Amino acid sequence: AQTVTRSQPEMSVQEAETVTLSCTYDTSESNYYLFWYKQPPSRQMILVIRQEAYKQQNATENRFSVNFQKAAKSFSLKISDSQLGDTAMYFCAFTSYNNNDMRFGAGTRLTVKP
Amino acid sequence: EAGVAQSPRYKIIEKRQSVAFWCNPISGHATLYWYQQILGQGPKLLIQFQNNGVVDDSQLPKDRFSAERLKGVDSTLKIQPAKLEDSAVYLCASSLRAGGGYNEQFFGPGTRLTVL
Numbered sequence: 001a002q003t004v005t006r007s008q009p010e011m012s013v014q015e016a017e018t019v020t021l022s023c024t025y026d027t028s029e030s031n032y033y034l035f036w037y038k039q040p041p042s043r044q045m046i047l048v049i050r051q052e053a054y055k056q057q058n059a060t061e062n063r064f065s066v067n068f069q070k071a072a073k074s075f076s077l078k079i080s081d082s083q084l085g086d087t088a089m090y091f092c093a094f095t096s097y098n099n100n101d102m103r104f105g106a107g108t109r110l111t112v113k114p
Numbered sequence: 115e116a117g118v119a120q121s122p123r124y125k126i127i128e129k130r131q132s133v134a135f136w137c138n139p140i141s142g143h144a145t146l147y148w149y150q151q152i153l154g155q156g157p158k159l160l161i162q163f164q165n166n167g168v169v170d171d172s173q174l175p176k177d178r179f180s181a182e183r184l185k186g187v188d189s190t191l192k193i194q195p196a197k198l199e200d201s202a203v204y205l206c207a208s209s210l211r212a213g214g215g216y217n218e219q220f221f222g223p224g225t226r227l228t229v230l
Contacts, residue, residue: 004156032215033214033215033216035215042223043203043205043223043224043226044221044222044223044224045157045205045207045221046221047218047219050215050218052215052216091156091157093156095214095215096214096215097214097215098213098214099213099214100145100147100162100209100212100213100214100215100217100219101159101162101170102147102157102159102215102219103159104155104156104157104158105156106154106155106156107154107155107156
């Protein structure tokens, strides 16, 4: 069975600085997808970034990038130039390559301070 | 493009009562998911539909939870009777197709259920 574990329950960062959220996972599969979702107080889950396990290159989306270490089964999210609107819960998630049964970790609460 | 719609946004009921949640996915999305998110935890998949058929309901507590998607579009999730531990946010999501993570899931705003 696949499991996803977030490393830090809470983090804070000053506006404009960089922060890294960490996640580990466990699977016996060789091909799969990893995700970081953002959930603001409005509760709507928003996809931040997605990584395909068979791709060597780390995914990047504007200020968001990942550090994917397949052998270590770790998947961290780096947020550069943090903005107040980045304040939210962040969830790491996993799906198999051919199955959309998404498994979420417990979430990290990120606060960006002015 | 309209997003995933859910109603109601909030619901408060007494234990042993019944409750139903409604979800309308993004137009054209064949796959619909219901998740339960207990406070402080990540969402947990309850049931997945492909059109009007069930793909996965292995984590649905079938003694009290039921869900349907009769015409392959909108869906209803019901709890009968509710227990205190059912207090959670119920999220609906949809994707264009089933299959792997390349089919992005789009989430609705959720329904917050409080069972007293």
